[in-house]
Amino acid sequence: MSQLLTRLDLRGVTGDLRGLLPAPKAVGQGPVQAVREILAAVKMGGDSAVAELTRRFDGAQPACLRASPREIQAARDEISSELRQALEQAAGSIRDFHEAERAAHHGFEHTGADGIVTREMLVPVDRAGCYAPGGRAPLGSTVLMTAILARVAGVPEIAVCSPPGPDGRVSTPVLAAAAVAGVDEVYAVGGAQAIAAMAYGTESVGAVDVIVGPGNFYVATAQRLVAEEGVVGVPSAFAGPSEVVVVADGSAPSEYAALDLVVQAEHGPDGLAWLVCWSDEVATAVGRVIERFVAESPRRQEVTATLEQGGWSVLVDGPAQAMAVCNAVAPEHLELMTANPEALVPLIKSAGAVFCGPWAPASVGDYVAGPSHVLPTARSARFSSALGTQDFLKRVHVVTLGRDALVRVAPHVAAIARAEGLAAHAGSVLCRMGATAPVVP
Numbered sequence: 001m002s003q004l005l006t007r008l009d010l011r012g013v014t015g016d017l018r019g020l021l022p023a024p025k026a027v028g029q030g031p032v033q034a035v036r037e038i039l040a041a042v043k044m045g046g047d048s049a050v051a052e053l054t055r056r057f058d059g060a061q062p063a064c065l066r067a068s069p070r071e072i073q074a075a076r077d078e079i080s081s082e083l084r085q086a087l088e089q090a091a092g093s094i095r096d097f098h099e100a101e102r103a104a105h106h107g108f109e110h111t112g113a114d115g116i117v118t119r120e121m122l123v124p125v126d127r128a129g130c131y132a133p134g135g136r137a138p139l140g141s142t143v144l145m146t147a148i149l150a151r152v153a154g155v156p157e158i159a160v161c162s163p164p165g166p167d168g169r170v171s172t173p174v175l176a177a178a179a180v181a182g183v184d185e186v187y188a189v190g191g192a193q194a195i196a197a198m199a200y201g202t203e204s205v206g207a208v209d210v211i212v213g214p215g216n217f218y219v220a221t222a223q224r225l226v227a228e229e230g231v232v233g234v235p236s237a238f239a240g241p242s243e244v245v246v247v248a249d250g251s252a253p254s255e256y257a258a259l260d261l262v263v264q265a266e267h268g269p270d271g272l273a274w275l276v277c278w279s280d281e282v283a284t285a286v287g288r289v290i291e292r293f294v295a296e297s298p299r300r301q302e303v304t305a306t307l308e309q310g311g312w313s314v315l316v317d318g319p320a321q322a323m324a325v326c327n328a329v330a331p332e333h334l335e336l337m338t339a340n341p342e343a344l345v346p347l348i349k350s351a352g353a354v355f356c357g358p359w360a361p362a363s364v365g366d367y368v369a370g371p372s373h374v375l376p377t378a379r380s381a382r383f384s385s386a387l388g389t390q391d392f393l394k395r396v397h398v399v400t401l402g403r404d405a406l407v408r409v410a411p412h413v414a415a416i417a418r419a420e421g422l423a424a425h426a427g428s429v430l431c432r433m434g435a436t437a438p439v440v441p
Contacts, residue, residue, distance in 0.1 A: 004294060004307040005275065005287055009315045010325065017321075018328045022312065024272065024378040035192045035221045042196035047203045053193040054164065058134075062168035062188040065204045067175060072186055075175030083173065087180045090368045091144050097370030098152045102389045115405030119398040124154035125233070127206065128392055129198035130183075131213030132174055134163030134190050137267065140177035145372040146212050146387065147181040153392035158183050159208060161198060163190025191215075195222035199232040208232060212387055214239035214374055217270060235391045237352075237376035237384035243272035243332035244362055247322050250282040251339040252358035257282075258289035260335055260361050265306035266299040272310040272377075274329065276322045283313045323347040330381040333362040350381045406432060 010017065041049040047065065055061050076084065107120045130146035133139045143160055150158050160183050162174045170188045178186050187205055189197055201207030210233040211223055220240040227234035244264035248257040261273040277283050294303050316322045323344055326334055330350035338344065341356035348354060352375030355362050366373045374387035401409075410429040417425035 004290055004304065005273075005311045005313040007283070007313050007315070010321065011278075011315055011317050013321075017324055021325065021328050022310075031217055032221055032225075035218055035225060038192040038218075039196045039199075039222060039225060042193050042202065043200045047205075050189055050193050050197050050202060050205075053191070054189060057191050057193075058163050060164040060166055060168045060188070062164050065187050065189060067170055067178075067186040067188065071169075072175050072179050072183070075172045076179040078172050079176045084176065084180075086367075087140065087144065087177055090141065091148060091180050093368050093370040094144055094148045094372070095152060098149050098372075098389050102152050105390055105393075114408045115402060116409065117400040119400075121396040121398060122390075122393045123396050124150075124156070124392055125209035125394065126155070127157040127159070127208045128155045129208035129211040129232075130158065130160045131194060131198075131211065131215055131219060132160055132162040132177075133213075133215050133219070134165070134171060134174070138162065138165075138171035138174050140171070140173035141367050141373065142213055143174060143177035143183065144181050145374055147178070147183050149372055149387060149389050150210075150212075150392045151182055153389040155392050157185075157206075159185040159187065159198065159206065161187045161189045161194035161205075163194075164188035192218045192222035195219060195226060199226035199229075210234070210392055212239075212374060212391060214242075214377075216241060220377075233391075235384065235387060236380070237374075237387070238378045238380040239374050239387075240377045241270040241272070242267040243352075243377050244335065245272075245274040245276060245326055245329055245331040245333070246335045246337055247276045247319075247326065247344070248282055248286065249277060249319075249338040250279055250285075252337045254282065254285040254289050256358050256361070257286045257335075257337055258293055260337075260363075261286075261290060261307075261311070262293050262297065262303055263361070263363050264333065265303040265311065266297065267306070268302040269305040269309060271306045272329075272331065273307055274312045274314060274331070276314045276316060276325050278316050278318050278322065280315065283315060287313060319344060320347070326351065330376070330379040332375045332377045332381070333365070335360070335362055350379075352376045352381050352386055403432075 107122045109119045111117050128150040132142040147158050160178055162170045165171055170186055195211060197205040198208045198211050212235060217240055220238055223234045226232050242264045246257045246260055264271055265273045275286055294300055297303050314325055316325060327349040332352040334351040335355045336344050337358055353365050372387040376384045410433055413429045414426040
């Protein structure tokens with residue numbers, strides 16, 4: 001068994017498994033307090049605070065926080081034709097999927113038996129902020145996976161924040177992705193200070209209505225805190241460090257399962273990479289291949305840190321218990337690398353995205369499948385979903401009544417209002433029933 005994966009044997013265990021499974025790393029008071037201090041600094045100091053925090057945390061001093069439109073378009077020409085074609089292909093798949101999603105959620109009209117006509121309108125926010133991680137791996141793909149959704153939803157203004165490199169500029173691939181996605185503004189700001197800048201606004205960064213995008217614990221915590229203040233909308237999912245659970249039965253080469261665990265682990269520490277199987281032989285074989293891959297990985301430090309803290313090899317009695325484990329973990333990515341993955345799909349209750357069979361690695365979902373790769377982590381898939389166009393839309397309900405409809409419902413309105421002690425509520429319908437009706441019953 002690989003020393004990088006901690007073994008957990010659940011064979012023969014019955015009942016609720018949640019108490020037996022390692023919980024996701026909690027966001028301690030230290031990080032929360034640090035994030036609060038960053039938010040407060042940006043709220044008070046604006047651009048100057050952002051510049052100081054960028055110098056402190058990123059070791060960079062951008063000459064200008066905002067990339068010029070010329071710089072964004074130039075990045076598209078600077079990248080290789082291979083990368084440009086890949087970004088455009090990915091953008092097309094993302095746009096096609098989410099246009100279909102948008103069409104499926106287009107509002108509706110309903111006429112009740114009482115004659116009340118209600119409509120639901122879907123109205124986009126005015127301005128969206130997208131966070132694209134940098135640091136260990138500048139994720140231009142995240143620009144596509146957030147900004148394109150906002151554009152499909154009809155958001156008129158889209159801003160992207162991404163950490164600067166040592167030269168003080170946003171990475172060329174991120175800028176190129178912004179050009180492909182049709183982003184309006186790109187800022188060389190990362191970390192919790194980027195979330196603060198987009199939430200509160202600074203001299204250079206205009207405040208947004210919604211912030212989306214994944215990040216480390218500091219970024220994800222900052223999103224939660226500004227949402228709690230009520231200054232900006234944030235999807236309910238906690239889009240933090242990367243996670244994967246691979247369910248394997250030995251029907252696919254052990255290299256596939258091992259490599260897909262390493263794929264998520266190479267994002268760096270605090271992530272999660274679990275193997276779930278019902279065979280000692282499969283667990284041992286996959287563990288040995290992981291050791292070989294890690295030894296050869298150019299990101300060995302990141303992979304090792306993730307697997308030593310969040311790498312688990314879980315042995316179960318069979319497919320049903322395997323899926324019970326998966327539902328308890330509620331992973332960001334779930335790979336069903338079994339002989340009959342479709343048989344397991346109906347058992348799924350909590351997962352960000354599911355990949356079926358040996359030819360569907362999660363990395364396809366990271367880039368070109370179409371659905372957004374911004375997914376719930378830290379078990380938030382129990383109650384939330386992948387980022388979608390609906391996260392940029394507001395539901396507005398329009399209610400229309402004629403006199404006949406009001407006559408039918410007025411007694412019910414008045415009865416409930418009286419029971420709640422709200423006389424004016426009752427009076428507002430009764431006064432419309434005729435001059436003799438008491439305004440205040």
